[in-house]
Amino acid sequence: MEWLKEPEKHFPPHETLKHFNDGVCVTYIQEKTELSQSTISTYLTNMEKCGLLISTRHGKWSYLKRNEETIKQFTDFLT
Amino acid sequence: MEWLKEPEKHFPPHETLKHFNDGVCVTYIQEKTELSQSTISTYLTNMEKCGLLISTRHGKWSYLKRNEETIKQFTDFLT
DNA sequence: CAAACATATTGATAAATCTCGATATATGAA
DNA sequence: TTCATATATCGAGATTTATCAATATGTTTG
Numbered sequence: 001m002e003w004l005k006e007p008e009k010h011f012p013p014h015e016t017l018k019h020f021n022d023g024v025c026v027t028y029i030q031e032k033t034e035l036s037q038s039t040i041s042t043y044l045t046n047m048e049k050c051g052l053l054i055s056t057r058h059g060k061w062s063y064l065k066r067n068e069e070t071i072k073q074f075t076d077f078l079t
Numbered sequence: 080m081e082w083l084k085e086p087e088k089h090f091p092p093h094e095t096l097k098h099f100n101d102g103v104c105v106t107y108i109q110e111k112t113e114l115s116q117s118t119i120s121t122y123l124t125n126m127e128k129c130g131l132l133i134s135t136r137h138g139k140w141s142y143l144k145r146n147e148e149t150i151k152q153f154t155d156f157l158t
Numbered sequence: 159c160a161a162a163c164a165t166a167t168t169g170a171t172a173a174a175t176c177t178c179g180a181t182a183t184a185t186g187a188a
Numbered sequence: 189t190t191c192a193t194a195t196a197t198c199g200a201g202a203t204t205t206a207t208c209a210a211t212a213t214g215t216t217t218g
Binding site: 117139 | 209
């Protein structure tokens with residue numbers, strides 16, 4: 001969640017997409033976390049189901065970005 | 080944590096102490112949570128060690144109240 | 159001091175979570 | 189259509205967490 005605040009600072013640019021408008025692809029997140037592909041895929045899917053992340057497919061890649069609206073609701077609740 | 084924001088609204092007055100200055104005793108919290116005595120004792124002890132609660136002993140009772148300073152640090156971090 | 163009460167600690171078990179490898183599915187390229 | 193790549197799902201083991209009963213310790217009161 002922290003890395004996704006400023007993707008440019010934490011991930012390399014994607015080979016085809018020239019922007020981070022829809023976030024970062026699963027593979028890059030997987031590499032950076034050093035967890036297995038299946039683990040990260042499950043985590044990200046769950047986080048999307050929770051509403052914390054938004055997933056967008058571009059061709060074979062899934063891009064993940066923060067869902068700021070739900071995140072705010074949640075941190076407001078915690079506070 | 081929520082109950083301890085306004086103890087008067089969630090707990091009966093204590094038999095000896097006439098105020099909630101130091102919070103609420105373990106037994107009252109235990110009864111309200113409907114967890115076992117040992118479970119609640121462990122939880123409260125841990126929360127105190129984490130700095131989230133402040134424990135004060137008056138005779139045979141331990142009173143627990145929120146440690147607002149640390150709680151704020153924590154919610155700030157989460158936010 | 160002994161009994162009674164409040165809280166703490168210990169040891170144990172069931173359930174949940176973390177994590178993976180193997181396998182399945184989806185998608186673009188050859 | 190087949191291959192290579194990206195992601196998803198399944199089944200399972202190891203670890204952690206939640207929770208308790210039993211027991212120990214601390215404290216007041218008779």
